[in-house]
Amino acid sequence: MGRLQELLGIEHPVVQGPFGGGLSSVALASAVSEGGGLGSYGGHILGGDELGALVGALKAATGRPFAVNLWVPQPEEEGLRAVPADVERLRPYYEELGVGPPARADHPGFAEQAEALLAAAPPVISFVMGVPPAWVLEGARRSGIVTIGTATTVEEAVALREAGLDAVVASGSDAGGHRGAFLRPVRESLVGTFSLVPQVADAVDIPVIAAGGIADRRGVRAALALGADGVQVGTAFLTTEESGASRTHKDALLGPDARVTVLTRLFSGRTARAIPNRFLREMETHEQDVPPYPVQNALMLPIRREAAASGLPGLVNLWAGQAAPLARAARAADVLIALTRD
The missing domain is CATH 3.20.20.70 (Aldolase class I)
Incomplete structure (x- = not known):
């Protein structure tokens, strides 16, 4: 042993x-x-x-x-709060999915x-x-x-x-x-x-x-x-x-799109590796504009949850490692x- x-x-x-x-x-x-x-x-x-x-x-x-x-x-993430621009940046996605921003954007x-x-x-x-x-x-x-x-x-x-x-x-x-x-x-x-x-x-x-x-x-x-x-x-x-991954997420991991992954801050405010999708492509110019974790993570949570429940891979955080095609x-x-x- x-x-x-x-x-x-x-x-x-x-x-x-x-x-x-x-x-x-x-x-x-x-x-x-x-x-x-x-x-x-x-x-x-x-x-x-x-x-x-x-x-x-x-x-x-x-x-x-x-x-x-x-x-x-992370020390620099303590006590952060969302500003109106952070919410407005995501407004089109809230409206598309029929959800609103969270009442709070803090973290335990x-x-x-x-x-x-x-x-x-x-x-x-x-x-x-x-x-x-x-x-x-x-x-x-x-x-x-x-x-x-x-x-x-x-x-x-x-x-x-x-x-x-x-x-x-x-x-x-x-x-x-x-x-x-x-x-x-x-x-x-x-x-x-x-x-x-x-x-x-x-x-x-x-x-x-x-x-x-x-x-x-x-x-x-x-x-x-x-x-x-x-x-x-x-x-x-x-x-x-x-x-606990959604069916939408699992299908993406098991499909041909999983052969490509990118590093992004857009879903949570911290850098993560994911399969690129519609959200990442539409928001790529804002990669450095989004607030740090946990604010961006909280703002994105209603979008991510509703998209996963509705079977919309284009708006889900499709976390994936580079060996995903072997899964x-x-x-x-x-x-x-x-x-x-x-």
């Missing part, structure tokens, strides 16, 4: 990517955990009470280890979220977008909670190790969804998985989890050969039956078996 399995108490060195924004589900996380991997749930939009209930639901669904993921706040506080998770005590808490505060890590250690950080560069991996996290995800620029760069701008932190993983493995003495562009057992073998202790797989689990429609358990075969 490898050191990642020993640390996490799992059978297979596979972590299911923690999808945010409603794409995670208890069914998916528990299915992966029951199969011997580490199921994950992206909890960054949930308040403290919701996170407590989530951990309770996950513990009821599986007796095996699982992770809940939080986003570490990180301290509230972290306190709730420490009290609920999931087996693992994972973090993205930064180094969590010392009090959070100290509380996790006291409660026997394993902590995992996410790095997009070697420097970030070293910072996470020095802060005392138990393991690190080396997230290559191939990965879908949000980029977690926090020491340098995203444009200076786009290191491919093949380049990032061996450098991180050489730089830190804690288990390294490779992420980005891994969607089948060939990717798993490659990551382990590069020095990783395990892998984190996102898009290949996003297309499963248990995923298949299947049950989560079957994806895990395929990843770990041989």
Whole structure:
């Protein structure tokens, strides 16, 4: 058994990517955990009470280890509010879909979220977008909670190790969804998985989890050969039956359009990798105009939800990694078996 399995108490060195924004589900996380991997749930939009209930639901669904993921706040994003121009920029889409802007564009506080998770005590808490505060890590250690950080560069991996996290995800620029760069701008932190993983493995003495562009057992073998202790797989689990992704999103991931992905701030205010669609093409000139997360994320939420419910892929945030064409429609358990075969 490898050191990642020993640390996490799992059978297979596979972590299911923690999808945010409603794409995670208890069914998916528990299915992966029951199969011997580490199921994950992206909890960054949930308040403290919701996170407590989530951990309770996950513990009821599986007796095996699982992770809940939080986003570490960026200092420049604290206390932001939408201005009229931010709303007016999206007015045509609100009117087309028959929805309005949200009454509020704020976000649950990180301290509230972290306190709730420490009290609920999931087996693992994972973090993205930064180094969590010392009090959070100290509380996790006291409660026997394993902590995992996410790095997009070697420097970030070293910072996470020095802060005392138990393991690190080396997230290559191939990965879908949000980029977690926090020491340098995203444009200076786009290191491919093949380049990032061996450098991180050489730089830190804690288990390294490779992420980005891994969607089948060939990717798993490659990551382990590069020095990783395990892998984190996102898009290949996003297309499963248990995923919380909409049918519209899953169809896009399984179609030919998934061969092309781009980095964009337009859907959330933070840079993320997605399949380009009508919204991205129509709004591309405003890429640098939209407000940072969480304001843009909140303003877009009614649009994204209604478009997904109405089957309109042109207005949905189609998060996708560069290995999306390797994903298949299947049950989560079957994806895990395929990843770990041989």
